[in-house]
Amino acid sequence: MGIVLGANQYGKAENRLVRIHRETDRHEIRDVTVSTALRGDFSAAHLAGDQSDVLPTDTQKNTCYAFAKSHGLGEIEDYALALARHFVDDVAPVQGARIAVDELGWERVPVGGSGHDHTWVRRGPEVRTTVVTVDAGGAQVVSGLRDLVLLKSTGSEFAGFLVDGYTTLAPTHDRIMSTSLVATWTYAGGAVGAGDVEWDRTWADVRRILLERFATVHSLALQQTLWEMGKAVLEARPEVAEISLSAPNRHHFVVDLAPFGLENPNEVFHAADRPYGLIVATITRD
Amino acid sequence: MGIVLGANQYGKAENRLVRIHRETDRHEIRDVTVSTALRGDFSAAHLAGDQSDVLPTDTQKNTCYAFAKSHGLGEIEDYALALARHFVDDVAPVQGARIAVDELGWERVPVGGSGHDHTWVRRGPEVRTTVVTVDAGGAQVVSGLRDLVLLKSTGSEFAGFLVDGYTTLAPTHDRIMSTSLVATWTYAGGAVGAGDVEWDRTWADVRRILLERFATVHSLALQQTLWEMGKAVLEARPEVAEISLSAPNRHHFVVDLAPFGLENPNEVFHAADRPYGLIVATITRD
Amino acid sequence: MGIVLGANQYGKAENRLVRIHRETDRHEIRDVTVSTALRGDFSAAHLAGDQSDVLPTDTQKNTCYAFAKSHGLGEIEDYALALARHFVDDVAPVQGARIAVDELGWERVPVGGSGHDHTWVRRGPEVRTTVVTVDAGGAQVVSGLRDLVLLKSTGSEFAGFLVDGYTTLAPTHDRIMSTSLVATWTYAGGAVGAGDVEWDRTWADVRRILLERFATVHSLALQQTLWEMGKAVLEARPEVAEISLSAPNRHHFVVDLAPFGLENPNEVFHAADRPYGLIVATITRD
């Protein structure tokens, strides 16, 4: 039984890139972190140290910066697709490319009632994401967001659960529900191929729906809330093939103030760091 | 020459506390991290392990949670003053107390055009801060903010600087200026003693001024921008005795695209992590 | 086309657990972070908020702590297998369980030439890991380590690589090579089933081999070094079915000191944070 090289890829991770559009005095900003990874037959590099088919990661970095000028950097999905197609089409040994882009949000500093032309303050901690993969099978686009921290102070229950010999938790019909959401959704291949997805608009609409459903669903379980959020996205956006949600349950415990002669009707909470519940679900089309 | 105990203090750090005000269906939220530190003559604990004058840090934690109910938790400066005065006034061995509060920002989730009654999304990464110290000399309040990340894409120069044998930097008349601001301002003792500072309103106004001056000052140096920001705060807010600003200079380097046949007139930047310039200044009254 | 629930799981993440064995005055310590995830048909919880098949994550946490006493916590793979089998065997709706354990290293504080009986100092930053999955198909064990930071100051080249229009990098025949290694290896199913793997001994031996090969292979590329490291592990340890290595290339750039009249023959380096190369490879058996 021999020893062989299995799956492998390589690239340059976390290229920090800020693109300013300054065609007019009212500048625009895109602040991104780009990671590249190339796939192909790189066995000579592994087995013999022969680099002749290896495009250096330093070159991949240069390409990220150059494309921000030559192709432009507007919608991150469009930029990532251009980069990925370049590596696959123009660099002979490359058979597949995976480009991941994180985008940080900025908003204009308000001055005298309106947003300043060239000064911004960071919004956050939320990050917009995309992962684009191009290979012989075509292009796949998975966009999303992470670090979207949400909290509702009522409208959430947890009761009627399975009890075994290790169960000490009391059921509750009114609790804080809070999470730091990670959402990723896959665009339908046909829509990507046709080039007719409005990336920024779809992203904003999915985010809006996720927020609204988190707020308005009366929750019997975090699982149920995630399902309702994902279902609403799929109902509203036909170009989204499926959506995955990963939601830590950031526990807020009601503090027992009885020893100090005080009532605490869900007013004072201890916000715990660890451990946390972690619920993961994919909502898809059949 | 003997060995003696010098300055010392002890307390409970980073109590994570969320306070929901639910008098009506439209809830309010305060999300804070509270750290306590007590001072006094605790030499018996150090030299002999005698705890009879030591109020446990666990008790200090309990007090933070209890006061969030009994005193309430609205403006963080008011809450911290109440806590500090309690420890000094009510716990015999305590001669001084230092209460630090960090507050995380939340904004209501928009649903159907208006903010939801009991669901929020985290604003950030900015943190509002206060450090309150109470001892025999009275109360001192130092409020502020940190992680306020700012960027302007033009209107910033750096030229005419001192040159020595280790200088290779070229002067520039147009660059990105970006920082992650830490600001702390000390309230005038008289205003604190009289109890007539409107903490939330002053904090919001100082923040507004800092943002506006960062945006509108044409900068010849980060030093100059900090001075103008601090001066404007002192001019507008008589209750502020002095302000200190600590500003990392988050460097954004213009990427050289000439090897790829591309111009780069301040459009594509590499955002560096480390090292960074660090400028610190206090603006005060004479 | 309907909307349906896809893959899903839930559990309690990052339970921080320290187990002291104090049968004799010479104590032993195991310091672990345990994460559980359960799989099965939980569609009622998602679609209807019905929790009757849901074992609370709080119960899962309790079980982690209880098993550290009732089963004991020695080798982390053994502990994780016991936990996973319990959830699958004893909790009716659970069809699969995934238990991840991170272990932090401690070493005895030296006192008078030998290690103290009950006092330790943290070794690190390295973390030992295992992920155990149990379902109808049996048990899979994937162990490993992460944050193993390595550096060699010579014996590493990078030359003869592919050049395109975006390449500016110069080849080098002597450079620093440094990485923060993540290694995960899958134990052969037969060995796991037979229960005859010596987990601690194998882990220590794999680590030793990885270190030795990193040191002694003259490297023409990080890819080649990873291949040689993985191959040596598979050659030495028949119970290891395959190994995956993820290695950031932590770049150390030779600083140009010529402007200051100084030579720099690979003596003074700038250690960069981002971006970094990222090489990923699996070495397996055919």
Added chain:
Amino acid sequence: MGIVLGANQYGKAENRLVRIHRETDRHEIRDVTVSTALRGDFSAAHLAGDQSDVLPTDTQKNTCYAFAKSHGLGEIEDYALALARHFVDDVAPVQGARIAVDELGWERVPVGGSGHDHTWVRRGPEVRTTVVTVDAGGAQVVSGLRDLVLLKSTGSEFAGFLVDGYTTLAPTHDRIMSTSLVATWTYAGGAVGAGDVEWDRTWADVRRILLERFATVHSLALQQTLWEMGKAVLEARPEVAEISLSAPNRHHFVVDLAPFGLENPNEVFHAADRPYGLIVATITRD
């Protein structure tokens, strides 16, 4: 009442520098992070944006790298003193300089029973530190360490403490005591001036003493342990004028396993992240 510039300084923070000594085939490594800060009359830069007295932070960075070659980088205190004296002596407007150096530890990779010539693995998470300040009053050296994580599984009590209306804690005569120590000690001015401190040897000896006393003192309180640790350092090292210790009390709570029919005689602990006690003390000479 006018508005004036108060205290201010500026510099380059977190220059990441690795110095390889390769005079023989057995290389040596020093891995440091250097931060500079200059003081003087820089009011023209603040008030008028006039940089003519401002040595750029970029130049300060260059100087750090150049001195690692021209002066050498062995003991970090020696290197920091050379840098600080250069800025004060050779750059006219500079009246004071503060150089902070963090050093990361590495140990040789064992190969065939002995340490490899040019390959290391990171020790950690501990960091060695120094802060050197030079001005007209001479040189001050404050060295130390941080992130030294310690734990003892017995030999620690906490009882007989002050009780008030907010106290719920039970006294204990056997608990885990754990901390992540920060220690900083100031060298006597005379010893620094005379240039006869053996920096590496003293640092290692102070660290040894801190570890030994943490292990061997039967602790009635963390305060008492800190006092005994600091006193032992001052007794052993006359060149140390005073030492400050900052010790988070990393709480380990005994888990209540009684609901599951299990005893827990200090064997299974929950390691909490926040909040934590924080004890700070200076031990000095009178």
